[in-house]
Amino acid sequence: MSKKEYLVELLKSRFGTDFLGEESSPANRLFVDLKKQALRPAVKLLLEQDGRYQVGIAYDDRKNQQRFALLHTFAFDGDGLLVALRTFTPEEEPEFDSITPMVPGAGWSEREYRDLLGLNFKGHPNLKRLVLSDDWPEGIYPLRKDVPHDLMPPAAEEVAFRLDQAPAGTSVIPFGPFHSSLHEPAHFSVYVDGEDIKGCEYRGFMTHRGIEKLGQTELTYNDVPFVAERICGICGSVHSTNYAQAVEAAASLKISRRAEFIRVVMLELERLHSHLLWLGVAGHLIGFDTVFMQAWRIREKIMWLAERLTGNRKTYGMVIIGGVRRNITKEKAEDIRRVLQEVEKETLTLEKAIIKDKTIHKRTKGVGYLSKEDAIKWNLVGPVVRARGLDIDVRRDHPYAAYDELKFDVPVVESGDVWGTLVVRLKEIYEAIKIIRQCLDKLAILPEHEPLALELEGPIPAGKQGLS
CATH class of the missing domain: 3.30.460.80 (NADH:ubiquinone oxidoreductase Nqo5 subunit)
Structure with a gap:
């Protein structure tokens, strides 16, 4: 059974x-x-x-x-x-x-x-x-259906956000909504006891744009992927792919293998630029701007490559319902291989400098500690939870697109701190490169006549759902 x-x-x-x-x-x-x-x-x-x-x-x-x-x-x-x-x-x-x-x-x-x-x-x-x-x-x-998408109600008066009661023995340190280390407005009321953070109250969504409502009212099936890519300033393809796969599941639509491999290429290129961006920001926040500048210099090669492949550095516009919009030709594949070789070589050099630097160790080890038990309790995912000793990765455990045909390792670290997250993300850079190379090898032997995109046969019945 x-x-x-x-x-x-x-x-x-x-x-x-x-x-x-x-x-x-x-x-x-x-x-x-x-x-x-x-x-x-x-x-x-x-x-x-x-x-x-x-x-x-x-x-x-x-x-x-x-x-x-x-x-x-x-x-x-x-x-x-x-x-x-x-x-x-x-x-x-x-x-x-x-x-x-x-x-x-x-x-x-x-x-x-x-x-x-x-x-x-x-x-x-x-x-x-x-x-x-x-x-x-x-x-x-x-999000109720009878509320129009462009409603602008009059503001309520004499209202204010009220903080919860701080834990006993702690002080409240307000952080945000505008701060040089924040990349969008958000307010954190941090409850501290000396150097230890005992709790935090968060107030965000200050740039909430109502994308869900637009998806329900103003956008067609194939408009949504392009808007979904703009949910986040770093990760775009993952949102459009997630949505497209859910619609395809609801419609029982199986896309071509070529399209699935191309989706993986774009997702892993996005992973590369995301991890390098994170590494640079982490270096900047701990006062190590050499790491920041070198990581972002390497990342720029990925951004230029993305622009050559898709016409855009970050919002690729590659994923649509039923497949992808553009092919990866032999010439583009060679361009990808060349850039990956450069990125791999330069990241290895940067990694050696980071691993040996005592200052980085002191500012990341034991900092931001979260136990494996708490990571499970709060349902964390991604590099953060893999740095807390939990061996999960949706690409391996619930393979989608073409991941079922690809071989890669899942880096897991037990330290539970910022250092562990740094190590996991560094190792995942090399795994992403490995995955992309495999995809290019597979694309080279797939029939070139495979369609890049298939059309939905008709509207999806009301109430039909898909999980991605």
């Missing part, structure tokens, strides 16, 4: 009539529909089965079935399985049980949908405003 079959039978037997049904296509995805009173026990059950919580998603389904819907998604990494618990509440009763007491990492998702959809989460320990500005009037929830 597969893990998916086992979970379905377990949920059916445990919840009886509260189990409403399941949708289990494709093979590595499972949607389970439950009555909302079964949500907390079902979450507890999946956690006991070693499910790793990912994110909560809510939406307004009143047009179709007079209800609001909520999904909580879990990854079973050893089985390559993604599971979504899906539950509903009638529009006249917009409330769900909070799972934050069990899953602290769900706290943001629930606060987000309190703001944007007006959903209440019973039992949430601190359901205060997160996304909406302090002067946004109560009772207007932007």
